[in-house]
Amino acid sequence: MFTQAIKVENLTKSYKDNHVLKEVSFTVPKGKIFALLGSNGAGKTTIIKIMATLLRPDGGSIEICGCDVVKQPEQVRACISLTGQFAAVDELLTGRENLWIIGELRHLPDKNKQGEKLLELFRLTTAADKPVSTYSGGMRRRLDIAMSMMGQSPVVFLDEPTSGLDPQNRLAMWEIIQSMAANGTTVFLTTQYLDEAEYLADHIVVLHEGVIIADGTSEELKEKIPQGIIQIQFRNELELAKALELLSEYASYGGDREYTLDIQTDGGAMQFADILNRLNQSNVEMVRFAPKQPTLEDAFLTLIGEKKGG
Numbered sequence: 385m386f387t388q389a390i391k392v393e394n395l396t397k398s399y400k401d402n403h404v405l406k407e408v409s410f411t412v413p414k415g416k417i418f419a420l421l422g423s424n425g426a427g428k429t430t431i432i433k434i435m436a437t438l439l440r441p442d443g444g445s446i447e448i449c450g451c452d453v454v455k456q457p458e459q460v461r462a463c464i465s466l467t468g469q470f471a472a473v474d475e476l477l478t479g480r481e482n483l484w485i486i487g488e489l490r491h492l493p494d495k496n497k498q499g500e501k502l503l504e505l506f507r508l509t510t511a512a513d514k515p516v517s518t519y520s521g522g523m524r525r526r527l528d529i530a531m532s533m534m535g536q537s538p539v540v541f542l543d544e545p546t547s548g549l550d551p552q553n554r555l556a557m558w559e560i561i562q563s564m565a566a567n568g569t570t571v572f573l574t575t576q577y578l579d580e581a582e583y584l585a586d587h588i589v590v591l592h593e594g595v596i597i598a599d600g601t602s603e604e605l606k607e608k609i610p611q612g613i614i615q616i617q618f619r620n621e622l623e624l625a626k627a628l629e630l631l632s633e634y635a636s637y638g639g640d641r642e643y644t645l646d647i648q649t650d651g652g653a654m655q656f657a658d659i660l661n662r663l664n665q666s667n668v669e670m671v672r673f674a675p676k677q678p679t680l681e682d683a684f685l686t687l688i689g690e691k692k693g694g
């Protein structure tokens with residue numbers, strides 16, 4: 385019996401001269417939620433396509449449920465389900481019919497019962513008999529994932545399951561993903577959102593420029609990512625320059641708004657107060673002063689910085 389649901393070793397893949405994956409390795413234990421975090425174009429979908437036997441790797445070995453994706457693609461396909469960026473829903477059919485067809489393809493004896501349960505879980509019961517062409521983006525995404533859950537594959541791939549969803553549907557999706565794992569399913573998801581990976585995943589790997597730059601639990605990753613960033617927006621260029629001089633002891637970098645600084649602190653109240661005092665005493669004009677949620681870019685900056693520093 386295999387203990388790792390997914391085992392990827394030294395995976396490489398290029399599209400012509402574009403070396404998207406350069407020796408990527410990770411393992412996913414059974415029954416866990418695993419997040420592959422990376423910005424747009426990092427190679428997340430490429431990894432999922434290779435694991436789902438839709439694309440051949442250039443090198444390395446990939447085992448899903450103990451089976452090799454290149455040598456035993458049929459066995460791998462029997463063990464997985466796939467959903468996400470390449471939605472498979474049929475527009476002309478209703479939600480219920482879409483689920484029924486999957487049940488039929490997978491020879492599920494209780495397809496009707498499973499279909500009803502999934503419609504309910506994904507809040508699609510009232511829309512079940514309307515054609516999918518009338519569904520909203522969130523409803524389509526939910527149906528797509530419901531379809532992937534027909535037959536309860538031991539391993540489920542979710543490619544950016546919450547992209548394009550509003551906050552309410554995003555939360556609903558998080559709950560569904562958690563209930564999948566609670567039922568023993570191994571969930572492999574990709575995301576561009578740090579908070580999503582932190583909230584959901586037992587284990588996170590960060591893919592950047594073709595390699596895994598971080599690998600650990602959400603707690604372990606959090607320790608490496610700056611938490612105490614304060615973002616301050618100043619009245620104008622002159623005020624910003626004054627602040628830079630007053631706060632020269634703090635590491636800071638230009639924020640994504642006009643005349644804005646992201647200042648790194650230890651997250652404690654003393655440093656908050658100190659920064660505010662210095663600026664107030666010199667009458668520096670501020671427009672905004674707020675703690676900042678670290679973004680994936682912040683995480684990259686820190687993680688890559690660490691790498692370079694050795």
Ligand SMILES: Nc1ncnc2c1ncn2[C@@H]1O[C@H](COP(=O)(O)OP(=O)(O)O)[C@@H](O)[C@H]1O
Nearest residue numbers: 399402404422423424425426427428429430431
């Ligand atoms: N079929 C393809 N042919 C050529 N280049 C591709 C193909 N698919 C993806 N790429 C390129 O590979 C890189 C990774 O793409 P992808 O795996 O889709 O990233 P992600 O899912 O993380 O956004 C991108 O630079 C993309 O342009």
Ligand SMILES: [Mg+2]
Nearest residue numbers: 428429430469
């Ligand atoms: Mg993608």
